Amino acid sequence: MNKLSRFNITSLTLGFAFLYLPILLLILFSFNASKLVTVWGGFSTKWYVSLFQNEAFMDAAWVTIRVAAISATAATILGCFGAIVMVRGGKFYGRTLFSGMIYAPLVMPEVITGLSLLLLFVALNFDRGITTIILAHITFGMCYAAVVISSRLSTMDQSLEEAAMDLGCTPFKAFIKITAPVIAPAMVSAWLLAFTLSLDDLVIASFTSGPGATTLPMKIYSSVRLGVTPEINALSTLLIATITLGVITASWANKRAEANRIKDEQLAFAND
Amino acid sequence: MSPSYNNNSIFAPWNDPKEKPLIEFKNVTKNFGSFTAIDNQSINIYEREFFSILGPSGCGKTTMMRMLGGFEIPTEGDILLDGQSITNIPPHKRPVNMMFQSYALFPHMNVEKNIAFGLKQEGMPKDQINDRVEEMINLVQLQQFAKRKPSQLSGGQRQRVALARSLAKKPKLLLLDEPLGALDKKLREETQFELMNIQESLGMTFVIVTHDQEEAMTVSSRIAVMDHGKIIQVESPADIYEKPNSRYIADFLGDVNIFEGKVASANDDAIQLEWAEGQEKLQMEASQPAKIGDSNWLAVRPEKISISKEKPIDADNILKGKIWDIGYTGNISVYHVQLPNGMTIKAQEVNRRRLANRELTWEDDVWISWRKTAGTHLVK
Numbered sequence: 001m002n003k004l005s006r007f008n009i010t011s012l013t014l015g016f017a018f019l020y021l022p023i024l025l026l027i028l029f030s031f032n033a034s035k036l037v038t039v040w041g042g043f044s045t046k047w048y049v050s051l052f053q054n055e056a057f058m059d060a061a062w063v064t065i066r067v068a069a070i071s072a073t074a075a076t077i078l079g080c081f082g083a084i085v086m087v088r089g090g091k092f093y094g095r096t097l098f099s100g101m102i103y104a105p106l107v108m109p110e111v112i113t114g115l116s117l118l119l120l121f122v123a124l125n126f127d128r129g130i131t132t133i134i135l136a137h138i139t140f141g142m143c144y145a146a147v148v149i150s151s152r153l154s155t156m157d158q159s160l161e162e163a164a165m166d167l168g169c170t171p172f173k174a175f176i177k178i179t180a181p182v183i184a185p186a187m188v189s190a191w192l193l194a195f196t197l198s199l200d201d202l203v204i205a206s207f208t209s210g211p212g213a214t215t216l217p218m219k220i221y222s223s224v225r226l227g228v229t230p231e232i233n234a235l236s237t238l239l240i241a242t243i244t245l246g247v248i249t250a251s252w253a254n255k256r257a258e259a260n261r262i263k264d265e266q267l268a269f270a271n272d
Numbered sequence: 273m274s275p276s277y278n279n280n281s282i283f284a285p286w287n288d289p290k291e292k293p294l295i296e297f298k299n300v301t302k303n304f305g306s307f308t309a310i311d312n313q314s315i316n317i318y319e320r321e322f323f324s325i326l327g328p329s330g331c332g333k334t335t336m337m338r339m340l341g342g343f344e345i346p347t348e349g350d351i352l353l354d355g356q357s358i359t360n361i362p363p364h365k366r367p368v369n370m371m372f373q374s375y376a377l378f379p380h381m382n383v384e385k386n387i388a389f390g391l392k393q394e395g396m397p398k399d400q401i402n403d404r405v406e407e408m409i410n411l412v413q414l415q416q417f418a419k420r421k422p423s424q425l426s427g428g429q430r431q432r433v434a435l436a437r438s439l440a441k442k443p444k445l446l447l448l449d450e451p452l453g454a455l456d457k458k459l460r461e462e463t464q465f466e467l468m469n470i471q472e473s474l475g476m477t478f479v480i481v482t483h484d485q486e487e488a489m490t491v492s493s494r495i496a497v498m499d500h501g502k503i504i505q506v507e508s509p510a511d512i513y514e515k516p517n518s519r520y521i522a523d524f525l526g527d528v529n530i531f532e533g534k535v536a537s538a539n540d541d542a543i544q545l546e547w548a549e550g551q552e553k554l555q556m557e558a559s560q561p562a563k564i565g566d567s568n569w570l571a572v573r574p575e576k577i578s579i580s581k582e583k584p585i586d587a588d589n590i591l592k593g594k595i596w597d598i599g600y601t602g603n604i605s606v607y608h609v610q611l612p613n614g615m616t617i618k619a620q621e622v623n624r625r626r627l628a629n630r631e632l633t634w635e636d637d638v639w640i641s642w643r644k645t646a647g648t649h650l651v652k
């Protein structure tokens with residue numbers, strides 16, 4: 001490979017600095033002993049302690065985790081059904097419309113999704129709260145899940161299911177015993193994706209939440225309007241740590257699976 | 273199971289009008305969209321048959337199997353098993369097992385679990401399952417690989433697992449889609465004999481798709497040759513080889529020389545074929561009535577043609593030519609003899625002597641000859 005020119009090095013450095021310096025600063029200042037966000041007053045972890053004692057934040061965190069876990073699970077199951085119909089359904093009337101409608105929410109502006117759901121809940125006279133947030137998150141999480149699962153399903157050899165039925169399984173049993181284990185990794189990624197998206201969402205949650213149901217992003221957003229506190233920095237650092245850990249674990253698992261596959265193939269070759 | 277030269281004493285239920293077929297295809301058509309994969313075909317397959325389907329790629333062999341397995345529903349027509357229509361019965365309710373062309377091994381289960389899968393669904397007791405799995409693993413010689421996942425096996429080993437899995441339930445009817453294609457010659461021959469043994473000892477009926485003519489000839493009770501969604505001929509191996517019903521079949525199975533000509537005289541079963549100017553007419557026995565002036569064909573297998581330096585005296589058809597090429601394959605030699613009109617004829621001789629002692633060589637003038645009963649009269 002060519003050596004990087006001085007110009008390239010400079011632009012790379014500036015680019016990365018622009019991306020990561022704010023995050024580094026945020027992490028650094030979460031360990032700041034001073035209450036002033038811009039002045040360094042020595043190392044301390046006291047903001048983490050006070051964060052865990054802040055009930056409003058802890059409540060919001062708990063709400064967020066519940067919303068994310070429930071909606072990700074439901075979205076994965078529903079997305080799985082959608083994927084099966086899209087990939088295995090064969091030709092049926094309205095198929096194009098159906099898959100189009102599954103993909104559409106992916107590009108729909110969040111404000112529109114949030115607003116329309118709000119109108120729906122109001123029209124139905126539905127009490128807004130954690131349930132409505134969960135429902136809203138299921139609707140968009142499901143689309144992502146369907147996309148992730150259907151891409152795996154379409155590369156799976158359909159004769160596997162046929163073989164299972166040939167050996168005496170009903171179609172449902174064939175799905176449980178053969179298809180589900182084969183597409184399980186895709187279902188895990190779908191779940192993680194839906195979980196992260198739910199964790200991350202501010203707009204739709206703001207539209208659909210009601211009194212007593214505040215998610216972490218909503219809480220952070222509303223606190224920041226009153227000024228950035230070191231507690232917010234600490235909270236953000238924890239979120240960054242969680243996400244980084246997740247990404248690293250996922251890529252490590254992927255790498256290991258790949259390495260195993262290559263090892264398997266070599267083994268097969270050696271014994272041919 | 274040997275080819276049925278004599279239909280009275282040897283297994284040949286298809287010649288017995290009292291026999292009920294195990295499988296009946298009744299005017300079955302299968303369309304994929306506007307494409308016709310199977311075109312209005314009817315066949316009967318009998319119990320204990322080893323029925324082979326041969327044909328070029330894409331002719332519809334797998335589609336026939338998939339309709340028997342229940343994975344494709346005929347667009348028209350009916351399929352009967354034991355006299356009952358199975359056209360609308362789902363795969364898991366059919367007493368039929370299939371070995372898939374793509375093997376379709378379950379990737380998350382090891383060899384043992386793959387083989388045991390069907391037995392478990394059936395609710396067989398554990399110890400019996402273990403015995404049966406062991407029996408199957410021994411059969412396909414995969415003892416060292418019992419705990420491996422499919423991804424840890426080579427192509428030939430996977431094929432053997434798929435075979436063992438489909439055999440494990442010992443179904444009445446077993447469908448094998450190219451079961452031995454990925455095996456080397458020695459293992460393939462061993463497995464062929466094992467299959468024939470199993471089939472005979474358990475009284476099963478096998479329907480097998482293969483690309484390998486020799487395999488079909490060795491194992492089958494009957495062979496069906498297909499082309500473009502149609503079954504062209506169904507016969508025992510000997511009959512389909514010796515009495516092909518068309519040039520397509522004659523050419524498809526083994527080597528053949530085909531002479532095209534006009535019927536010059538036809539009385540009773542003797543036909544004379546006018547085939548080239550200045551050449552003597554060819555003699556053959558009629559396979560069916562022919563009219564003078566019709567365009568007909570004579571097919572002669574290379575091994576039925578004798579080749580000699582002196583003109584033979586007692587043959588019905590004698591032609592003069594020059595050796596153009598010799599194909600040597602060890603046990604036999606194939607002489608390519610060019611006739612005065614430019615046509616090349618293949619004649620095959622068994623190498624009884626060592627190469628250096630043989631008298632025929634390139635550019636020699638030779639006579640080729642055969643009896644009128646050796647060729648086959650074809651009308652299409």
Ligand SMILES: Nc1ncnc2c1ncn2[C@@H]1O[C@H](COP(=O)(O)OP(=O)(O)OP(=O)(O)O)[C@@H](O)[C@H]1O
Nearest residue numbers: 304307309327328329330331332333334335336373
């Ligand atoms: N599901 C399908 N949709 C559309 N066309 C199909 C489908 N299945 C098979 N065909 C077509 O039907 C024809 C017969 O296919 P089939 O698989 O039976 O061939 P085959 O004789 O088994 O070939 P091969 O020897 O290559 O396995 C092919 O032209 C194929 O393209």
Ligand SMILES: [Mg+2]
Nearest residue numbers: 333334373449
């Ligand atoms: Mg095929």
